Amino acid sequence: MRNYMITWMQRHKKWLVVTIWISTIAFVGAGFVGWGSYNYGKTGGDMAKVGDVTISYKDVNDQYNRLYSQYSETFGEQFNQEVAKKLDLETVAFDSTVSSALVMNYARDLGLIVTDKEVSQELVRYDAFLKDGKFDKDIYIKVLSQNHNSPKEFENRLKKDILIGKVQDIFRKFTKNSDNEIENISKIFAIKDDLDIQIIKANDIIVDKNDKKLKEYWEKNKNLYLSNTQYKTNISEIAIKDGDEKKAKTQALKLFIDLKKSKKRFDKTTTIDINNLGLNQDDINDIQKAEKNKVLKPIQSGDKFIILQIIETIKPKPLPFLDIVDEVALSYKIQVLLKQKAQKALENFQGVNIGTIDMSKFKQIDGLTKEQSQTFYNQLFSRQDKKGIIAIQDKNIVYNIKKSEFGEVGSKETKDIVSKRIDTIKINLLMSKLLENLKNRYDVVRY
Known part of the structure; x- marks a missing residue:
């Protein structure tokens, strides 16, 4: 089965690149479950430029991690690092990031x-950021921090996804489906399964943080838990007083000239993490590309302007175990203990019948969120095994299909679902053709 999956993905790699942004927005809110992270080569600096859009190494790192988690949810335990290498997922991540950048250029040209x-309307859609059904800023910041992200980075990525979605919406106007198309394809969605399941939850598992196996897990995976790139710098600051940014910037520019000409000395020498300074992406890029000992122009950081001179770039290194023991414990719980518990449950299955489910009539499953239920449906109807385990975020669902049969075709609900899926296929075709055109319109330069 795994070899079949690899063969299919390799044959359809072109489509994986084309369709990847279609589910990016929906996936973003579901990905915060302790998958760990992967480092695609470097972690700082620019990797390429597509038209007017710059692609950083972090952009491609983030895309790789989203892809890896997305495929893990789709294919379950069949997908792992070995499969990712055979698929050349690093190249897929880079190519899909370039594709997104091409469409972003086009969107900007369209105005x-x-x-x-x-962006705010999009944020409140995700369960990961909600408390009692409402968006909670503290939870939002905490979840992002646990995943080595900041609100500014996350929201910038969300803006890109929304912008790409607007281009798709333009094409959606040209994807009307015939009754014949809908009728024929609806037959595929008429399969029904009578199902028993058992939901194994990570929250029900307690990790002993003194367990030597946890430390061993970190030792094997410590390159997934790296510090951010840091910079040893000389730094001076000019505070913004009484909200007068213009005056503070003028003072900072004057100080910058004096520092550059060595007429004045920097306030102090310190080590900084630029991800903690509240900078925009352009300023971050300038720091990452700065030559050693060059005095940089004033940059606004919160309620002050800062002037930096980069003395040394400190590369990422594995974080001490005790500093990240909670994060490692969460990953160990999901990636090891949860799987072990689910495997035991499969061997001694004692599930609960949830009735008949089919692709045409979605219903949320007790114990799963709406998004998790939809993912479960998608995986279940792509499986050939009568019994098995489907991993979804912090849960493993052990299932047993008691009986399968064909249902009736023709309900309005079924036809609406089928019509939307046909729309997606047609949009993929149109976006593929658009990309071919955009590659000739915008220069793609890899550094």
Whole structure:
């Protein structure tokens, strides 16, 4: 089965690149479950430029991690690092990031923009950021921090996804489906399964943080838990007083000239993590590309302007075990203990019948969120095994299909679902053709 999956993905690699942004927005909110992270080569600096859009190594790192987690959810235990290497997922991550950048250039040329209000409306859709059904800023920041992300980075990525979605919406106007198309394809969605399941939850598992096996797990995977790139710098600051940014910037520019000419000395020498300074992406890129000992122009950081001189770049290194024991414990719980418990449950199955489910009539499953239930449906109907385990975020669902049969075709609900899926296929075709055109319109330069 795994070899079949690899063969299929290799044959359809072109489509994996084309369709990857279609589910990016939906996936973002579901990905915070302690998958760990992967480092695609470097972690700082620029990797390529597509038209007017710069692609950083972090952009490709993030895309790799999203892809890896997405495929893990789709294919379950069949997908792992070995499969990722055979698929050349690093190249897929880079190519899909380039594809997104091409479409972003096109969107900007069309005059499309994304407002802060649209970003806010998107944020409240994700269960990961909600408390009692409402968006909670503290939880939002905590979840992002646990995944080595900041609100600014996350929201910038969300803006890109929304912008790409607006281009798709333009094509959606040209994807009307015939009754014949819908009728024929609806037959595929008429399969029904009578199902028993047992949900194994990571929250029910307690990890002993003194267990030597936890330390051994970290030792094998410590390159997934790296510090951010840091910079030893000389630094001076000019505070913004009474909200007068213009005056503070003028003072900072004057100080910058004096520092550059060595007429004045920097306030102090310190080590900084630029991800903690509240900088925009352009300023971060300037610091990452700065030559050693060059005095950089003033940069606004919160309620002050800072002037930096990079003395040394400190590369990422594995974080001490005790500093990240909670994060490692969460990953160990999901990647090791949860799987072990699910395997034992499969061998001694004692599930609960949830009735008949089919692809045409979605219903949320007790114990799973709406998104998790949808993922379970997608995986179940792509499986050939009567019994098995489906891993979804912090849960493993052990299942046993008691009986399968064909249901009736023709309900309006079924036809609506089928019509949307046909729309997706047609949009993929149109986006593929668009990409071929955009590659000739915008220069792609890899550094």
